[in-house]
Amino acid sequence: MIKPDGYLEPFEVYCDGTDTSGGWTVIQRCIDGSIDFGRDWDSYKTGLGFLSWEFWLGNEKLSFLTNQKKYQLVIDMTTSNGSLIRVSYDHFRISDAFSYFKLVNLGQYSGETDVVTLCPTNMAYKNCSTACQRTCEAPGICQDDVCTEVEACVCRDGYFLLGSDCVPREQCGCCESEGQTIIPEGEFNVNPRCTRKGVCTNGQISWNETYACSPNAVFNQKITEEANLRFAVVSFIIVILENLLAF
Incomplete structure (x- = not known):
């Protein structure tokens, strides 16, 4: 139990005495994701979780605690491949609720910057x-x-x-069924024969199947190499069929 200067009642904290650098008051602990930290203002103000497992001490408690004297902040992390990371700041302090618990000071940084991404x-x-x-x-x-x-x-x-x-x-943007992007969001696409126009809205293509270009229109739409190849193959087949029919 601790009672920072000015705080109304004593409250429980988790003390880590296993560190060789001395005892530490733990203000947050994340272990396995069993506690949802995506909470609202009041939850972070008063604190959340369980001191025996995952928790956040609470902004209000932290405000009183860090303003009674100079405190050091140490952050210990373990990456998914087991690498240990420790960074520290030598003067950690936050403001009160009136100032929205703003981070006031961190002080001098030290740590393993080469492994922090x-x-x-x-x-x-x-x-x-x-x-x-x-x-x-x-x-x-x-x-x-x-x-x-x-x-x-x-x-x-x-x-x-x-x-x-x-x-x-x-x-x-809007993608074909095989996943190839063909129309950026908010733009439109006209097929090479000017017989169909598609508009991309919220990731969905709305096709106008009765669309027709004006007689004086010039087609200037970029199409992908794959689309060019498909169109060329179809044109080649049509030419072959026309030649066969000519016989």
Whole structure:
């Protein structure tokens, strides 16, 4: 039990006395994901979880605790392949509820920066043996060449790689059944014969089957090499049939 200066009642904390650098008051512990940390403001203000397993101590308690004297923050992490990471800051302090528990100070940093990887937006650091990287071009297929190391940053579940960014499925554009992107979101596509026009909206293609280009229109739509090949094969077959019929 501890009672920071100004706090109304004493409260229980989890103390880790196994570390060789001394005893530590643990403010958060994540072990197996059994506690959902995606909570609201009040949950984080008062604290959540169980001190005996996974928990967050609570922003209000932490505010009183870190403002009574100078405290050091130490973060211990274990990666999925068993690597141990420790980083520390020598002056950790947050504000009160009136200031929305804003991080006021961290102080001087020290740690193993060579093994800490910060992933871009909408990406997560995952073990390559279980990572499934999906792309906008092939949303239904896990890419095999995601990793060159044991672990790597890949798109989170529900996001797809578009260039170097991970985007939601609706931002990928519209894809054919085999997964090839043909129309960017919000744009349209006209087939080479000018007999059909498709508009991409929220990842779905709406086709106008009665569409017809104006007599003076010039077709200037880029089509993929695969589409070009299919069109060339069909044209070649038509020419052969016409020649056969000529006999």
